[in-house]
Amino acid sequence: MSNELAAPPPEHERPWEELIGALEADDAAKIAELVDALTSEEARRAFSRLSSDDQQRVVAALSPEQAAELLESLPEAQAVDLLGEMDPETAADIVEQLPDNIGADLLQEMDEVDSEAVLAELDDADEADHLRELTGYPWDSAGGLMTEAFAAFSVTHSVGQVLQELSENAEDYSDLDVQYVYAVSDLGELRGVLRLRDLVLTPRLRKIEDIMIKEPASVQALDDLPKLVGIFNERDYLGLPVLNEAGIIQGVISREAVNDAAAEHLAEDYLHASGIVGGEELRSMPMKDRALRRLSWLAPNIILNLVAASVIAMYEDTIQAVIALAVFLPIVSDMSGCSGNQAVAVSIRELTLGLIRPSEFIRVVWKEGILGLINGLVLGILLGSIAAIWKSNVWLGLVIGSALWLNTILSVLLGGLVPLLLKRFKIDPALASGPILTTCTDMCGFFLVLNLASVVLAKLA
């Protein structure tokens, strides 16, 4: 996990095979040595290949410092699992070695009971209180995304004092990207902000109070991600101070942290839309957890499917008379579902980009309605013609074609609107839009085909 500017040595094929060898030989010293030599990517890939037990044995062979470094390079979901399965004392030793914000992220994702047990084992009670406070912020809020490394000085300082303190403690500041310096009251309340270059160009004896920018822009620790994205979109800030309710500065949030969190959300949207819920799934996780998580989304879906298919059961006589309808039912419902999903994706994307507000129904109805009319007509003529030619029955073509046309209009309208509605009710649109859409379009598709068919049944049979 070195950081050098020189080119890396030629890639070593599967360095973790040695690790497995050392595990078999139960050689703790060798394990520690091998893990130390792994790059972050090698460590990630190696770990995704070890069983849960072997992962624990590797971590047990490491010093707390080494274990902390390893945890930082693993996907968060895996680090959380590892930590959760250790005894609290060992976990506490490792957490002490992690940067506070990373430690807090991991603790937050654990069972509350488990994380409290770890916090109780921390040697330093102040540190434990501090981590407890940090875990109170959702990971994607300003408090969860901020860094606590920043430079703040009393408003009564002179420029010279600030510069001297900065250079005397240069090492403390070497990690942080000091572009701004914050001026605070004795209680730590934010009073102003100064650019580093303004400090350098000002006579040393002036008070920073006189040259600082007053009433600086800031965010609240509990501000959520959409709000943060909006604020950073609105102006070209590189970073902003994060305040608690009392106006006391807690940390600094960077544009990069906000962008990274937004990217995480997009990745989550995709997983949720595909029915992967309750956190990231890696194939290295225990089979029971993976199966249960996937089932938690599939089982309710089976109910929704039954509701939709019950429409078919009401028209068994119609199908009995025209058995060809059974062939077209799944096609109509699947094609409408596809059209609706396109509209869902565009709405979610426009919501994420801030191009649309959750209240703008009329705009969506207008833009999707016309598109549904056109695409539904094209697809309806296509499928209707195939049906008419296949069974040499124009009426069958008319029934199938017009059912697909009408159902396409309905499904793009629903697909466009459902994410907006869910957003207003604070439900994750990516997670819930698909099942809702599919159930409605299936029901309506089945109903349209079978009802239209029953009306002209004499011409079809």
Next chain:
Amino acid sequence: MSNELAAPPPEHERPWEELIGALEADDAAKIAELVDALTSEEARRAFSRLSSDDQQRVVAALSPEQAAELLESLPEAQAVDLLGEMDPETAADIVEQLPDNIGADLLQEMDEVDSEAVLAELDDADEADHLRELTGYPWDSAGGLMTEAFAAFSVTHSVGQVLQELSENAEDYSDLDVQYVYAVSDLGELRGVLRLRDLVLTPRLRKIEDIMIKEPASVQALDDLPKLVGIFNERDYLGLPVLNEAGIIQGVISREAVNDAAAEHLAEDYLHASGIVGGEELRSMPMKDRALRRLSWLAPNIILNLVAASVIAMYEDTIQAVIALAVFLPIVSDMSGCSGNQAVAVSIRELTLGLIRPSEFIRVVWKEGILGLINGLVLGILLGSIAAIWKSNVWLGLVIGSALWLNTILSVLLGGLVPLLLKRFKIDPALASGPILTTCTDMCGFFLVLNLASVVLAKLA
């Protein structure tokens, strides 16, 4: 589009309504003044509400500098459309005002004929050649993501000369994040890299050749995104020099640029998986383009659906005998599709995270196969019991339940493997996995239900 540290003024409701007023009054000066006052977000939202003609009228009222600034704040797809519809001369004036890498990105997304027309109108032939070269790099390659602002000096320079040139041209370097300085041969070939802090701490008369890190890490201009993600994952580089085939330094690529591009790809994965292809869709785009793009994905899908449903047509007699099967056909195929899509999402995610290589079939077969066995059994028992109770026929329950069980195993295997296969054949997994998976699982689901039913037909009817 100002960049201040002070808090923004209170939000002004719908500032673009004034813009529409100015458009109606055809007041060019007022339009320019209003656009200048918009923040990036307001500009984006305002533009997504104007017709294509009105957008052109707004741009026509602006100076090339203002128009360039506006284009930078719009979503790329919209900026490309705007530029493509202008006459080439006007477009060229605006492109001249854009940063080279942004200009090249937009030109690359335009029709080749259109972009060549714009390049031909550029006043500066060298600039045109340079943009032509940049448009030769895919947007997500090292060449497409690099910045051309970097500090390079001849290896024969002394430390003192480098520091002097840096401070004399401080303004040129103020925009770039100078952390590293590159040492090059007379032809511009990369020879070494120096940290800025090493320069400061070295006697001024030493040659940089003596203190530079030789054989520095670098990337090739045509390196693609997965390769770049891998390289930046492997080591903690902040930025790397980008070389052309002759080893001459072309620019510098930052970790942030690579991360942003990876996030773009994830967002694209989601759109592709939902059937939005051929570039981003915004509802402000012309209806014809939106309808055609969506149809380009739906129309082939209708064919795939017909292929799958043709299985039903082969078993019309079986359905005729047991009409209840028509109710369960869509449920079995839909549920299997859902299970398969979960596996697709996990595979795409693991590919993106670099946890799995496209060749690791056996691992996926193993991990998904067992999961499919378990989940298929649970879902099969659930749906089978419902079928058996509803129709008071145990055999129907057995047919439906075992069909769903077998088809779930098949669909999670396919869902896990198809993205890996597509990746090996260099096809976008997010785009193609869904339709391939759905067609296969539909076909097999229909076949399993109807074939099993036909075997025990006497017990069902």
